[in-house]
Amino acid sequence: MKIVLFGKNGMLGSEFMKLLGDHELLAYDKEDVDLLDLGKTRSVILDAAPDFVINCAGYTAVDDAEANSDLALRLNCDAVATMADACLGCSAKLIHFSTDYVFDGKDEGGYAEDAQSHPVNAYGQSKLLGEEAILESLCDFYIVRTSWLFGKNGPNFVEKMIELSRGRKSLNVVDDQFSCPTYSLDLAKAVVDNFLSGDKESGIYHLTNSGSCSRYEFTKKILDVELLPVASSTFNTPAARPQFSVLLNTKLPHLRSWQDALADYLSN
Ligand SMILES: NC(=O)c1ccc[n+]([C@@H]2O[C@H](COP(=O)([O-])OP(=O)(O)OC[C@H]3O[C@@H](n4cnc5c(N)ncnc54)[C@H](OP(=O)(O)O)[C@@H]3O)[C@@H](O)[C@H]2O)c1
Structure with missing residues (x-):
């Protein structure tokens, strides 16, 4: 199978690099193909005429996106529109990643794939x-x-909390944001298992490790220091965060629990 991968050096893209060795893989990052160059993005796909384009690249800095919303839009929308159009042109399937942050987080029951989206920040x-x-x-x-x-x-978040805790006896952590922590390796494996056969219907899918928690509960499984639960408002971040952005997976086999995935990650 021929696959074009964008974002090969990022957190998720680098996991695909480990998993796709048996395929004819054309893998790129910013230094190879700047996705802001839409003409180049298009021609890389059309020239390769691959079976799949996997897009792990994007503007992912949630707080910075508030001041750089134009750049976020060019990468997360314009470049993606160009990829989709090129995929149509050469009959490639596009695998693209999106986020729980398309929801406003007001529904404590979680969000199925067809739930109404309503983002609360520029990202x-x-x-x-x-x-x-x-x-x-x-x-x-x-x-x-x-x-x-x-x-x-x-x-x-895991590395950030480990870094922040160095030399400290206690740490403030928000306890009013809830979602599903997800190990990038588990996600990449599940995408390979579920989608590369190409027989699933086009559509929106939710894939996370199983279970959900607050940032505070998540951090309790990462660190061994005293944690003080605080409200999100304590930190006054540039971007608002959804409160309950729990994704419900109603279409695909479920992944292992976030606790098992985290333990695996921390032990490696
Ligand atoms: N991280 C999360 O918590 C999270 C949660 C939900 C969904 N997602 C989504 O999952 C996907 C993967 O996220 P991630 O955390 O793995 O992302 P990441 O580590 O930030 O990687 C993003 C990649 O995009 C590349 N990139 C940035 N600007 C580019 C440009 N102009 N041209 C070409 N490549 C460019 C980056 O290259 P440089 O490093 O060279 O800039 C980097 O390799 C994204 O679509 C993201 O929105 C992430």
Whole structure:
């Protein structure tokens, strides 16, 4: 199978690099193909005419996106629209990643794949517009929404908390944001298992490790220091966060629990 992968050096993209060795893989990052160059993005796909394009690249800095919403839109929407159009042109299937942050987090019951989206920050808005561009393109696609990714090769919450805790006896952690922590390795494996056969229907899918928790509960499983639960408002971050952005997976086999995945990650 021929596969074009964007974002090969990122947290999720680097996991695909480990898993796709048996395929004809054309893998790129910013230094190879700057996705802001839409003409180049298009020609890389059309020239390869692959079976799949897997897009792990994007503008992922949630707080910075508030001041850089134009750049976030160009990467998370315009570049994605170009990929979708090129995929249509060469009959490739597009596997693209989106986020729980397309939801406003007001529904404590969680969000199924067809729930109404309503982002509360610029990053979520740019990701939603990227999803809509794919839907409008009429290409074959799998949009995979995930949440609270942790793994190697990328700044993430687990590494941030470990770093913050160095030399400290206690730490404030928010206890009013709830979602599903997800190990990037588990996500990449599940995408390979579920989608590369190509027989699933085009559509939006939710893939996370099983279970959900608050940032505070998540941190309790990461660190051995005293944790003080606080409200999100304590930190006054540039971007608002959804409160209960728990993704419900109603279409695919469920992944192992976030606790088992985290223990695995921390022991490696
Ligand atoms: N991280 C999370 O918690 C989370 C949660 C839900 C959904 N997601 C989604 O999952 C996907 C993967 O996330 P991730 O955390 O693995 O992302 P990441 O580690 O931030 O990786 C993003 C990749 O995109 C590349 N990139 C940035 N600008 C580019 C450009 N102009 N041209 C080409 N490549 C460019 C980056 O390259 P450089 O490093 O060289 O800039 C990096 O390799 C994204 O779609 C994200 O929205 C992530």
